[in-house]
Amino acid sequence: MRIFSKFFISFLAHLVGIIAAAYFLPRFQISHQPFDVALIAILLTLSHAVIRPILKVIFSPIILLTLGLFTVVINAFLLYALDFYSAAITITGLDSLLYATLIISVVTVIIGSSGKKSLS
Numbered sequence: 683m684r685i686f687s688k689f690f691i692s693f694l695a696h697l698v699g700i701i702a703a704a705y706f707l708p709r710f711q712i713s714h715q716p717f718d719v720a721l722i723a724i725l726l727t728l729s730h731a732v733i734r735p736i737l738k739v740i741f742s743p744i745i746l747l748t749l750g751l752f753t754v755v756i757n758a759f760l761l762y763a764l765d766f767y768s769a770a771i772t773i774t775g776l777d778s779l780l781y782a783t784l785i786i787s788v789v790t791v792i793i794g795s796s797g798k799k800s801l802s
Contacts, residue, residue, distance in 0.1 A: 689727065691797035696730070697723035698793060699786035700771075706785060709778040711771070718770035725768065726786075729760045758783040 700723055704712045712719055737756050738745065745752045761783055765773045773779050 688797075689731070691794060692730065692790070693723055693727045695790040695793035695797070696726045696786065699789035700726070702789055703782040703785040707778050707781055709774040710782045711773075713770040715770070722764065722768060722771050726760070726764055729764065730757075734760060754780075754783060754787070757787055761786070 697720065700712060700719065703710050712722060734756060737759075738753065741752060741756065758779055762773070762779055765771050765779075773782060
């Protein structure tokens, strides 16, 4: 039950982060269909749960050398891969990708930390 609630909080955080990025960034566009937006959030949550830990282990020396800043590159790569494979999201430009990554990361940290406090 704890794993499901953690996954659900992560899903909600990614969903809010994607919507916030689409609201604030004109070159970050998502589909207007609720199912597509939910699917994007689910895919991003699954990629962060499965692929991101593997990439963090592989690139751990670089992460240590950059004092953790390389994790932003990993998150941007996962978001770019989602853009590449999904027609429901369109990111135009490297700056939009970077800003969207930062917005989604900040929203995920804020919602994730408040969700952890409520689960305790």
